[in-house]
Every structure is written in structure tokens, then in C-alpha cells.
Amino acid sequence: MRTVLITGASSGIGEACAEVLASELKYRLLLCARRLERLKELKKKIQSAYPTCEIFCFELDVRENNEIEKTWKNLPAEWREIDILINNAGLSQGLEPIQNGDIGDWDRMIDTNVKGLLYITKHTIPLMERSEAAHIINLGSIAGKEVYPNGNVYCATKHAVDALTKAMRIDLLEKGIKVTSIDPGMVETEFSEIRFKGDKKRAENVYRGLKPLSGKDIAEIIAFVLSRPAHVNINDLLVMPTAQA
Numbered sequence: 001m002r003t004v005l006i007t008g009a010s011s012g013i014g015e016a017c018a019e020v021l022a023s024e025l026k027y028r029l030l031l032c033a034r035r036l037e038r039l040k041e042l043k044k045k046i047q048s049a050y051p052t053c054e055i056f057c058f059e060l061d062v063r064e065n066n067e068i069e070k071t072w073k074n075l076p077a078e079w080r081e082i083d084i085l086i087n088n089a090g091l092s093q094g095l096e097p098i099q100n101g102d103i104g105d106w107d108r109m110i111d112t113n114v115k116g117l118l119y120i121t122k123h124t125i126p127l128m129e130r131s132e133a134a135h136i137i138n139l140g141s142i143a144g145k146e147v148y149p150n151g152n153v154y155c156a157t158k159h160a161v162d163a164l165t166k167a168m169r170i171d172l173l174e175k176g177i178k179v180t181s182i183d184p185g186m187v188e189t190e191f192s193e194i195r196f197k198g199d200k201k202r203a204e205n206v207y208r209g210l211k212p213l214s215g216k217d218i219a220e221i222i223a224f225v226l227s228r229p230a231h232v233n234i235n236d237l238l239v240m241p242t243a244q245a
């Protein structure tokens with residue numbers, strides 16, 4: 001059994017990762033996000049399908065380094081060895097030209113997508129050192145490879161994730177920890193509505209005329225990446241809807 005920690009497991013890609021990995025019957029799941037109720041519902045759903053799947057969920061805001069430190073110190077003994085970290089928690093908020101940008105939105109994206117990922121990684125690496133299948137998966141994005149109109153700060157955070165993934169791969173080589181970046185194009189999740197601050201019409205318009213990916217599409221690819229033999233690492237995967245340019 002391998003223990004997987006998934007950040008942002010309360011919806012979208014993180015939730016789908018929990019479901020897909022549980023279905024493989026070889027993973028134990030540590031799930032965190034701010035919405036604990038959603039995690040508890042997910043745990044119930046997974047365990048009704050796979051009663052032997054061990055799951056521990058807890059509330060966490062990845063922007064709060066002190067909270068992470070405290071939570072990690074207090075993890076139950078049976079959850080203190082982690083094989084796989086999926087750094088998934090993230091958001092885009094306020095797609096506006098930079099001259100109209102909201103500083104609160106910028107702070108939220110930088111604090112969550114970049115600093116949060118760093119804090120979680122820093123505190124989790126010591127718990128991965130005994131694993132023979134240690135693997136960190138970072139959710140990057142097409143926005144970490146290209147810049148699109150009004151994407152400014154979100155694109156900057158995902159370019160930072162891209163750089164951090166490459167840096168982690170170099171730094172963690174000596175510890176034998178694999179590092180992979182999964183970079184999706186459009187995935188239909190709560191992401192789009194959050195990006196437009198609850199404006200459902202604007203959120204739906206993004207997908208007009210094309211079939212987006214689902215969280216499950218990405219989760220299945222992550223399961224494949226994790227299933228490669230020890231000497232094989234998939235460094236980076238750009239995954240796009242067929243119809244997205």
C-alpha cells in the first residue's frame with residue numbers, strides 16, 4: 001500500500017484523483033482542503049465503493065505555513081510516512097488586464113499556487129524519505145508554458161510552478177524522489193466559476209464550442225504516471241482537450 005497526500009481534494013481534479021486512486025486498491029489516502037465537509041462526503045462515497053480503502057481527511061489552508069507545521073506534527077503515527085504528494089490545490093481568480101487587476105486576487109493566487117505548494121512540499125519531504133516509491137506530482141498548467149490574454153498573474157504563478165518542478169527534480173535527485181509536472185489545458189471543474197468570481201455565464205462561455213477535459217481524465221493520467229517502474233520518470237506532461245488550440 002502506498003500513502004498519497006492530495007491537497008485540494010474537495011473538488012475537481014483533486015477529488016477525481018482520490019476516486020481514481022482508491023479504485024486501484026493499492027493506495028491509502030490523506031486528503032486535505034479548506035472545506036472539511038466536502039472531504040468527509042468524499043470519504044463516505046469512496047468507502048462505500050471500496051470499504052477497505054483507508055482515508056484520513058483534515059482541514060487545511062495551504063497558505064498558512066504555521067497551520068501546516070502544526071498539522072504535520074500532529075499527524076497520527078500511522079499517517080506519518082508518505083509515498084506520494086499531489087500538489088493540486090490552486091486557483092485562478094479575476095481574469096483582467098493587469099491595469100485592472102485586483103491586488104487581493106493576485107495575493108490569493110501567489111499565496112496558494114506558489115507559496116502554498118512550497119510550504120506543503122517543504123514539510124512533506126521529511127515524511128517521504130523512507131519511501132521506496134517517493135513521488136511528487138505538481139499540478140502545473142498550459143498557463144505555465146504560455147501566456148494568454150488577461151492571464152497575467154495566474155500564468156506567472158504556473159510558470160513559477162514549472163520552474164519549481166524543474167528545481168525540485170534537481171534538488172531531490174539525491175533523495176530518489178521523482179518529480180512530475182502535469183500541465184492540463186481546460187478542465188471542467190469549479191475552477192472556471194471561481195476564476196470569474198461566481199459569474200456562471202462567463203464561466204460556461206469558456207467551454208463554448210469545445211469539449212473540455214474532466215477531472216477524471218487528469219486523474220487517470222496521474223494514475224498512469226504513478227504506475228511506471230522505479231527507473232522511469234515522466235518529467236512533464238501537457239494534456240489538452242483535442243479541440244483546444
Ligand code: NDP
Nearest residue numbers: 008010011012013033034035061062089090187189190191
Ligand atoms: P477546483 O476549483 O475544482 O479545485 C481546487 C481545489 O483547491 C479545491 O479542492 C480547493 O479546496 C483547493 N484549494 C484552493 N485554495 C486552497 C487553499 N488556500 N488551501 C487548501 N486548498 C485550497 O479546480 P481544479 O480541480 O480545476 O484545480 C486543481 C488544480 O489544477 C489547480 O492547481 C489548478 O490551477 C490546476 N489546473 C486547472 C485547470 C482547469 O482548467 N480546471 C487547468 C490547468 C491547471 P477548498 O476550497 O475546499 O479549500
